[in-house]
Amino acid sequence: MTLNMADRQRRTTIVDVARAVGVSAKSVSRVLNGEPNVSPDLRDRVREAARSLNYHPNALAQALVRRRSYLLGLVYENPSPSYSVELQLGALDRLKDERYHLVSLPIRSVREHADEVVPLLRAAALDGVILAPPASDHPTVLDALDAVQLPYARIASTTMLERGPSIVLDDVEAARTIAEHVIGHGHRRIGIIKGNPAHPSSMARTLGYTQAMAGAGIELRADWVEQGFYTFESGYEAAQRLLARADRPTAILVQNDEMAVGALMAARELGLALPEQLSIVGFDDSEVSRVAWPRLTTIRQPVYDMAVSAVDVLIRQLSGEPSQTLTAHRFELLVRDSVGPPPPANGQA
Numbered sequence: 001m002t003l004n005m006a007d008r009q010r011r012t013t014i015v016d017v018a019r020a021v022g023v024s025a026k027s028v029s030r031v032l033n034g035e036p037n038v039s040p041d042l043r044d045r046v047r048e049a050a051r052s053l054n055y056h057p058n059a060l061a062q063a064l065v066r067r068r069s070y071l072l073g074l075v076y077e078n079p080s081p082s083y084s085v086e087l088q089l090g091a092l093d094r095l096k097d098e099r100y101h102l103v104s105l106p107i108r109s110v111r112e113h114a115d116e117v118v119p120l121l122r123a124a125a126l127d128g129v130i131l132a133p134p135a136s137d138h139p140t141v142l143d144a145l146d147a148v149q150l151p152y153a154r155i156a157s158t159t160m161l162e163r164g165p166s167i168v169l170d171d172v173e174a175a176r177t178i179a180e181h182v183i184g185h186g187h188r189r190i191g192i193i194k195g196n197p198a199h200p201s202s203m204a205r206t207l208g209y210t211q212a213m214a215g216a217g218i219e220l221r222a223d224w225v226e227q228g229f230y231t232f233e234s235g236y237e238a239a240q241r242l243l244a245r246a247d248r249p250t251a252i253l254v255q256n257d258e259m260a261v262g263a264l265m266a267a268r269e270l271g272l273a274l275p276e277q278l279s280i281v282g283f284d285d286s287e288v289s290r291v292a293w294p295r296l297t298t299i300r301q302p303v304y305d306m307a308v309s310a311v312d313v314l315i316r317q318l319s320g321e322p323s324q325t326l327t328a329h330r331f332e333l334l335v336r337d338s339v340g341p342p343p344p345a346n347g348q349a
Helices: 007-011 014-021 025-032 040-052 057-064 081-094 111-121 137-149 170-183 200-215 230-241 257-269 285-290 303-318
Strands: 069-076 103-106 130-131 152-155 166-169 190-194 226-227 253-255 279-281 298-299 326-327 332-334
Touching: 014 025, 014 040, 025 040, 069 081, 069 111, 069 285, 081 103, 081 152, 111 137, 111 253, 130 303, 152 303, 166 303, 170 200, 170 253, 170 279, 190 200, 190 230, 190 257, 200 230, 226 230, 230 253, 230 257, 253 257, 257 279, 257 285, 257 326, 303 326
Parallel strands: 069 103, 069 130, 130 152, 152 166, 166 326, 190 226, 190 253, 253 279
Antiparallel strands: 298 332
């Protein structure tokens, strides 16, 4: 098939594809829309012609005809690059064979801009939206979405689980499990670096830690709890404060891997051997946990799989199919190299 210069300069239309195949534009439309009762031979010829002519459907025209944009939004705030990438990869892979396209909408602070989130989504003409933390738990955002009847699915929500489809992980149990692992090595002087207080996951993980410590008869000392913000820098600075104490803890429970690696660096700068003089654990199983040294013991949160589930539930909603209101994913404790027994009482540097 040979195209002249004029053909190359103008946009290929469905009529051009139909002419090349020798069928009607309606038949081509049926093939491209994946409708049933189309012969395999016709389907193959139409797809081959579309590829040869570099035909791409006009998304705006399709949206006007069908009153749908076929755009799904992904709202997230988490500053961890690994977390954000896993979210997007999961959503994109699930959409690979669908008509829908993903629009990523990072929000600097959902807490500060909650009133602006839904107007932004409506301006983007989305058919539906996937909410990652903390938007997935923000009542202002959920109220506004319900008011405009924009379908949504919630990832890692911890509160108001009756509101919309939720993809959940038990943060409390996960945090309790990793804290019990540390306690099982003999640690009783345990510090905590908390995540962003705007994220309900931080409260849930703190609760899990405290349950494990209370179960072992260990006092949670307020002066061994430091505030972080789910970033490397905040973990580094929080660990500096903890480790500067004369009575520093022998183990630190850190609420995500980015902060945990910051804590590792702070310990290294003080000349502490890990895990011989200090044990550190993270949460998430992000890539950085696998390349840090020592490799981090952590909780695997299946962010990719949770994003896949959220897209699946949302597409079912948009198709009018029944969908689960609650989809639970399992965590996994990954034991690596960053936890050991506490040093002798006189072994602090």
